[in-house]
Amino acid sequence: MNHDSPSASKPAALAGIKVLDLSRVLAGPWCTQMLADLGADVIKVERPVAGDDTRHWGPPFRQDDAGQDTREAAYFTACNRNKRSITVDMAHPEGQALLRSMAAQADVVVENFKVGGLRQYGLDYDSLIALNPRLVYCSITGFGQDGPYAERAGYDLMVQAMCGLMSVTGHADGEPGGGPLKAGVAVIDVFTGLYASNAILAALNARHSTGQGQYIDMALLDVGMAVLANQAAGFLSTGQTPGRAGNVHPSLAPYQDFVTLDGNVLLAIGNDGQFARFCAAIDQPQWAQDARFASNTARVQHRGELLARMEPLLKTRSTAAWIALFEDKAVPCGPINTVAQAFDDPQVQARGLRIEWPRTDGDRLPPVAGVANPMRLSGTPVVYHRAPPALGQHTEEVLQEMGLDAARITALRTAQAI
Structure with missing residues (x-):
């Protein structure tokens, strides 16, 4: 334009x-x-x-x-x-x-x-x-x-x-x-x-x-x-002061970046349906049935156990391969771009x-x-x-x-x- x-x-x-x-x-x-x-x-x-x-x-x-x-x-x-x-x-x-x-x-x-x-x-x-x-x-x-x-x-x-x-x-x-x-x-x-x-x-x-x-x-x-949005709302509701968690979302899981074979990939799974589709795509459908991971609240409470399973698996493919796998399955996933890469993105250009x-x-x-x-x-x-x-x-x-x-x-x- x-x-x-x-x-x-x-x-x-x-x-x-x-x-x-x-x-x-x-x-x-x-x-x-x-x-x-x-x-x-x-x-x-x-x-x-x-x-x-x-x-x-x-x-x-x-x-x-x-x-x-x-x-x-x-x-x-x-x-x-x-x-x-x-x-x-x-x-x-x-x-x-x-x-x-x-x-x-x-x-x-x-x-x-x-x-x-x-x-x-x-x-x-x-x-x-x-x-x-x-x-x-x-x-x-x-x-x-x-x-x-x-x-x-x-x-x-x-x-x-x-x-x-x-x-x-x-x-x-x-x-x-x-x-x-x-x-x-x-x-x-x-x-x-x-x-x-x-x-x-x-x-x-x-x-x-x-x-x-x-x-x-x-x-x-x-x-x-x-x-401060949800961070302020959380404090005002509970009196608990929120802290830093890097790229991890305090109320959602898995909603963060992961190391891949050649870089990083961002997963932004915001509901249980997305998580079930993610599990099916990676040939681990049983994760979505596990009581520790079946709901978002449970996944947040058992975040460490979930990440212990996800992190080694996501290192087995390239960033592009993971994006290609998930993009037609309604699993929110994307690269962590530089500004230059963002301007080169076909959607940004379109x-x-x-x-x-x-x-x-x-x-x-x-x-x-x-x-x-x-x-x-x-x-x-x-x-x-x-x-x-x-x-x-x-x-x-x-x-x-x-x-x-x-x-x-x-x-x-x-x-x-x-």
């Missing part, structure tokens, strides 16, 4: 929604990219010269046609497609006035400054809601707008540690490589972006009946606690999950590659119409839409307000 996909010509779900994006790094930009993918007009406001921090978070950097690193960090491209970038100095009075004018015409503002950080610029919720009562204003912070940690800076890694996620991720103490681990992706930032976009869509829908916008207080710590946009800002860089949005709406599909923008690429375009003429824009540049 590319930017010229048929979805680009169909109506967008959020067409007509204007978003003023004052956020940086990942959680806020992930939220606004979601809105942009759904068709909202997202104006990304960046600092003159420096821009969003993630423009410089490399390596890895994008490469030019000769295979040489540029100074454009790949990180930025992950969460800023479909947006227009303008540069405004919000510390400058004229920059503040510009942003207030934009907020007065916007449907949504998203920001992730520290608590109260935008009040000095007249860009806080109370100031902007007075100009635009229909405004939906979303603040994203590490710890929320109140509580003893409200003034603290919050980062994904810190919250992964504080919320307990790292305590249930990684191998158990005493095992090789044992100890708490962070996830390989900044999952709290990404989940916060997703929760924030959901909250914004809810607020926009509520506005249809009330005519009023509202304030949304999103906190990384709140999200971190929420996404679903068009790698997308590209040509660059149009004259920088002669190769097309920007990205990952497709996984939401597939039949009537109002996701749109891919803009590559992640160059810094300030759309400043003049946006200001002209606001009614500023060339002389006024030049004056703002001379004053270093933009």
Whole structure:
């Protein structure tokens, strides 16, 4: 799939929604990219010269046609497609006035400054809601707008540690490589972006009946606690603190990776029917009749005895051979891919999950590659119409839409307000 996909010509779900994006790094930009993918007009406001921090978070950097690193960090491209970038100095009075004018015409503002950080610029919720009562204003912070940690800076890694996620991720103490681990992706930032976009869509829908916008207080710590999901539910139900178990599921068996003749294979058996089919496929149907293994609860209780039987057997064939054996028998099984192998997977390719946009800002860089949005709406599909923008690429375009003429824009540049 590319930017010229048929979805680009169909109506967008959020067409007509204007978003003023004052956020940086990942959680806020992930939220606004979601809105942009759904068709909202997202104006990304960046600092003159420096821009969003993630423009410089490399390596890895994008490469030019000769295979040489540029100074454009790949990180930025992950969460800023479909947006227009303008540069405004919000510390400058004229920059503040510009942003207030934009907020007065916007449907949504998203920001992730520290608590109260935008009040000095007249860009806080109370100031902007007075100009635009229909405004939906979303603040994203590490710890929320109140509580003893409200003034603290919050980062994904810190919250992964504080919320307990790292305590249930990684191998158990005493095992090789044992100890708490962070996830390989900044999952709290990404989940916060997703929760924030959901909250914004809810607020926009509520506005249809009330005519009023509202304030949304999103906190990384709140999200971190929420996404503990079954681990939190287990603790709250029993009072027992869950621990790390590597790739083993605490409530399902067999649901983990196994060593094969040439690597590893992942089995994700989630019910008794799947286990019976697994046993039949490996010519051990009696396992499914054994009282120790006949039900999932019994298999979890007798996990060690089951693994003692499974592990030697699974070492007798290659990963590909096991996958081939199970794939037509409704036994969930798969490889443990690298990222490169995942993009080479035929199902990933068939679903068009790698997308590209040509660059149009004259920088002669190769097309920007990205990952497709996984939401597939039949009537109002996701749109891919803009590559992640160059810094300030759309400043003049946006200001002209606001009614500023060339002389006024030049004056703002001379004053270093933009």
